[in-house]
Amino acid sequence: MPRAPASDPIALIDLDGTLADYDAALRRDLRPLCAPGELATLDGADSLHDLEQVGPHWHARMQVVMRQPGWWRELAPITANFEVVALFRELGFDLHVLTKGPWSKARAWMEKVEWCQRHIPDAEVHITGAREGKGLVYGKVLFDDYPPYVESWLKWRPRGLAILPAHPWNADFQHPNAVRWDGSAAVRAELVRRLTALRASAR
Numbered sequence: 509m510p511r512a513p514a515s516d517p518i519a520l521i522d523l524d525g526t527l528a529d530y531d532a533a534l535r536r537d538l539r540p541l542c543a544p545g546e547l548a549t550l551d552g553a554d555s556l557h558d559l560e561q562v563g564p565h566w567h568a569r570m571q572v573v574m575r576q577p578g579w580w581r582e583l584a585p586i587t588a589n590f591e592v593v594a595l596f597r598e599l600g601f602d603l604h605v606l607t608k609g610p611w612s613k614a615r616a617w618m619e620k621v622e623w624c625q626r627h628i629p630d631a632e633v634h635i636t637g638a639r640e641g642k643g644l645v646y647g648k649v650l651f652d653d654y655p656p657y658v659e660s661w662l663k664w665r666p667r668g669l670a671i672l673p674a675h676p677w678n679a680d681f682q683h684p685n686a687v688r689w690d691g692s693a694a695v696r697a698e699l700v701r702r703l704t705a706l707r708a709s710a711r
């Protein structure tokens with residue numbers, strides 16, 4: 509049965525690097541494609557975006573890995589970050605997954621929907637194309653690991669809250685409206701405080 513449009517404030521939730529462990533799966537599947545001397549390069553890269561800058565062969569290998577049927581559907585959930593999703597539910601936010609669909613891989617779009625049906629079935633799912641960032645999309649809070657998307661979203665939402673799951677590639681990110689989620693009790697308490705205030709302002 510179709511769900512009624514929600515009136516609760518919207519929480520936008522990224523998949524890759526936030527709920528789904530894209531990075532670990534890509535690193536695991538790149539290993540067998542490496543010559544022995546290349547493993548140190550793979551292990552030494554803080555981010556897979558950095559690795560793509562090393563040379564086009566890395567990008568090409570990533571494409572091969574990501575085109576395997578079932579690859580996106582089988583990404584492991586990042587359990588620690590589902591604690592934030594649970595907070596959104598408890599505090600009365602409406603869940604909206606907001607993820608980019610790789611333009612050259614239509615199968616990934618389908619598998620991302622299947623992933624959500626399995627792991628976060630109470631969320632609405634929005635998959636966007638390659639050109640736009642996430643700044644256009646309305647929400648009270650954005651849970652996303654990637655600083656450029658967080659920046660583009662916060663630029664137009666001076667009262668919005670961004671939550672970044674801790675990764676090496678966002679270690680230096682700072683913004684008064686952003687909290688870096690490291691799974692600690694202190695940050696959890698801060699999130700409860702800030703989300704409760706946001707929820708109250710939405711009434």
Ligand SMILES: [Mg+2]
Nearest residue numbers: 522524525653
């Ligand atoms: Mg991400």
